[in-house]
Amino acid sequence: MSIPQKLSLKPVGLAVPAFAILLAVFGIPMIRLFLTSLDAPAFSLANYEAFFRQGANVRVLFQTIEVSLVVTAICVIIGYPTAYLMASAPKNLRTALIVLVVIPYLTSLLVRTYAWIVILGDRGMVNNVLLELGLISSPLPLIYNRMAVYVGMVQIMLPLMILPLVTVMVSIDRSLVAAARSMGAQPSAAFWRVFFPLSLPGVRSGSLLVFVLCLGFYITPAALGGLRDAMLSTFIAAQVETSFNMARTATSAFILLGIAAVMLAIFGLDLAGTQGRAVRPMPESSWKPVRLLSAIKRFSNELAASYRAKRWNAKLYQASNIRRRTIARAVFVVSVMLFLLLPSVVVVIMSFSAGEFLTFPPPGISLKWYRSFFDDPSWTGAALTSVEIGVAVTILSTIVGTLAAYGLNRTSPKLRSILTLLLLAPITLPSIVVGISAYLGLLSFGLIGTKTGIALTHSLGAIAYVVVIVSATLASFDRRLEQAAMSMRAGPLQTFKRVTLPLIRPGIMGGALFAFLHSFDEVVKTSLVSGLSIRTLPLKMWENIRHEIDPTIAAVASLLVLLPVLWLAAIYVTWWRSRPSAEHALPDAAA
Incomplete structure (x- = not known):
């Protein structure tokens, strides 16, 4: 039996696509970056010595x-x-x-x-x-x-x-x-x-x-x-x-x-x-002065114990400044x-x-900056590019991240902790380091300056968000529901579709939200891998902030402020609608 077939039979095999993207775009380039800093194959610390020799x-x-x-x-x-x-x-x-x-x-x-x-x-x-x-x-x-x-x-x-x-x-x-x-x-x-x-x-x-x-x-x-x-x-x-x-x-x-x-x-x-x-309590020391001080402290506490008890009883039913503290x-x-x-x-x-x-x-009040945004092809083109990349990142990371979370949830706790920590590296390490590693990874594939390369770079962090949120949802999932459905002759795919998916749908929606917002707001890594040939909306905004401060950016920013509110409303509606479907999930799976 081949290695892919063996992996497909184990739950951890579902995380293979996520780790494939992580290794190709981030992991292997990070190793190359580290070897470069050590001046491989000579392997010296000359670069680090040169860095610390400069006072600036x-x-x-x-x-x-x-x-x-x-x-x-x-x-x-x-x-x-x-x-x-x-x-x-x-x-x-x-x-x-x-x-x-x-x-x-x-x-x-x-x-x-x-x-x-x-x-x-x-x-x-x-x-x-x-x-x-x-x-x-x-x-x-x-x-x-x-x-x-x-x-x-x-x-x-x-x-x-x-x-x-x-x-x-x-x-x-x-x-x-x-x-x-x-x-x-x-x-x-x-x-x-x-x-x-x-x-x-x-x-x-x-x-x-x-x-x-x-x-x-x-x-x-x-x-x-x-x-x-x-x-x-x-x-x-x-x-x-x-x-x-x-x-x-x-x-x-x-x-x-x-x-x-x-x-x-x-x-x-x-x-x-x-x-x-x-x-x-702290263990007593064998040093005599310390023991003497400890004895004095215990004696003082015993003398003050009765006073504290009386004072506490007196204040227990005493009118206090509750309103003032509540206001503060x-x-x-x-x-x-x-x-x-x-x-x-x-x-x-x-x-x-x-x-x-x-x-x-x-x-005064006017809508001219909104008209300026929608009438300017540079702004609308950048927005459409960000939406296109964001949708691609959301679809890819939601599918791959959900599979990874589902597979890791069914592995041993120790292995799950190690693999989850590796998947979370792109969002726990400094963004500029991740961006440089992604640049090296995409350079070897010839994807610098392409939408595919930007989408893969954004997917590093987006997959991590999906894994975290879906894993949190699966942690409270009762697997006995799946066992009950399968005992009623429901197949694995039908059980997942009719039982598991309705119950974890809010987590998947939450992961998709974070994936899209992560992609739509990314600047640092995008500036490194875009090759100056693709301009996303965040890059356009950053360029505007650094050079001219066009008031049109206020209209763009206000639209971005509404984006998470709409997403949260969509998640709430999805969660609210999923409650009755979850109640009927088991009977539907057995039908």
């Missing part, structure tokens, strides 16, 4: 790490209390808040970056408001500096911090906190000793994801920052555009990749055991939601401006 390179590297760390810290500071309040809210309110967080996450990165140019510009919303109030006499330099980079990157990355935190916090048993309170612990003590240690996996996941993705940021720092705010991804992109010295480019890419790999190796471990250790929490959550949604709202308002320049508020 080291300065840009440390600046990249600094910006990533600061953005991650700000996201933790803002995201943790936001997620905590969302997890504590009633279910319907929590669902609404999660949707408000997801919408800006699904909105084009270019749109949000462009919106901050409008908000922070010399004639932007902030400066105009301050001028109208008489608080300033001339516009403040709010853009093209480090602070603007922080604002833009935090707004883009904050949903990636909030969503993992909410997922973890919702699963925490609140009765543990209540038990701590019932034993006399103050609310702050119960939070720090019980709830916070249990939420650390969410903090770890969100921080790791934000930091690694920030390392590869290119668009936002280039658009909002100054010349001194360049990051290593900008440095790599400049090398590709000018000389494209493969050895230097590979070295820079693998230094950036090495930082991400180190962070994944250190913090990407399962810290579940830490939770238990966090709430256990509501104001905080509303402020965060406004921060996330403000760029999209400003873009929509600006799209109806009657002015000839980007000013806020607009001097």
